[in-house]
Amino acid sequence: MRYNRQIILPEVGEKGQEKLSLAKVLIIGAGGLGAAILPYLAAAGIGEIGIIDDDSIEISNLQRQVIYKSDAIGKSKALEAKEMALSLNPSIQINAITDTLNAKNAIPLFEYYDIMVDATDNLHTKYLINDACIVTNKPFVYGSIYKFQGQVSVFNYQNGPTYRCLFPDESSNTKNCVDTGVMGISVGIIGMFQANEVLKMVLGIGNVLSGELLIYNMLTNDQQKFDLVRTNETSISELDFEKKYNTIEDNVLEITTSEALKQINDLEVLFLDVRNEEEMPKISLPNAIQIPLSDLEENLDQLDAAKKILVYCQSGIRSKRAVEILKENQFRKVQSIAGGALKLQAIIATDAVSI
């Protein structure tokens, strides 16, 4: 049978194979590292693998991204990678995501998968992966290349150090393979180290490369490990994450009055008025509740966190503060209605919005 040679290892066994089949792993990037990691995880029987990349295959990719065929030039990397992995092992599930990892999709994706594997080629995305892993409390298998040297580590594993503990300076401008050049074998070796860490974590065998940075030199075969510890400044709340990455934050945390009014009859949407009771104009909406901002924190139990909460006040200032409070208290779907009750009232008065 397919997995016999690994199942006969006492460290794996039927139990280990079961663990592999239940694991969900996200590979971020379908370039050189991803092309090395994906086939081995797929062949080993990782039950569900996501592969995210919005690039298409170029001829200059083929010397290192060895899962792609010459006649696939121009096609989507994620879709081609999926097809390759499924032909290798049709018994697993592969999810191709033809998008870049960004601040909007990172949190929902990371909540779904168990382990995130960094196969990216830029520092910005590495910090994004790191931060989203901290928010969702998931491990981050790091791998990266500079010419003939590679770095590997596992971050945020069982409260271990994070990428920011190793490299706190986010502003550094480090070159990628496009700028410096790279041999296919180099990404292959580092990708293999990463895939190995994934399997060890899932199987619970060996020592995971957490709290250590491995540097491998392909020219000398020198291999060194450096110890690192978790520093104090690593905790990132979901609100911190949104503030940091959503440069157009207001668009995300704010909603226009007309957009809000379209949702008044949606039972999954709750309108929250954070004004004091005496404030005018009164807005009467079907799914609405009033809790003055000053009482909000003590009355969170009155709100259903499963629903989308649209918050308004008189003009849209206090409702922003209320959104922050709700976000801090793990309410996920919260937006402030721009312009508040005054704007709502104006639209209800002039428009044909039926309440």
Add this chain to the structure above:
Amino acid sequence: MLSVKYFGAVAEKTKVQGENIPFSNLSLQELVDELEQKYDLASLSYSIAVNQKLVQDKNSYMLMTNDVVALLPPFAGG
């Protein structure tokens, strides 16, 4: 003696993988300042390990003879 090792883009600038430096009483920060000047490393970002352990506070870290210092820049290729 102090031993210094260079990695990635830092080694590219120093043009050597490592070197030995005569030991004199100095803090890690003082050593780094010397190296930055000698090799024009100011434009690079890197972390520093002494005897295979990352060091956060370079100023208060006093080097001892036979210490091995490593300059570790982030890599970005993939």
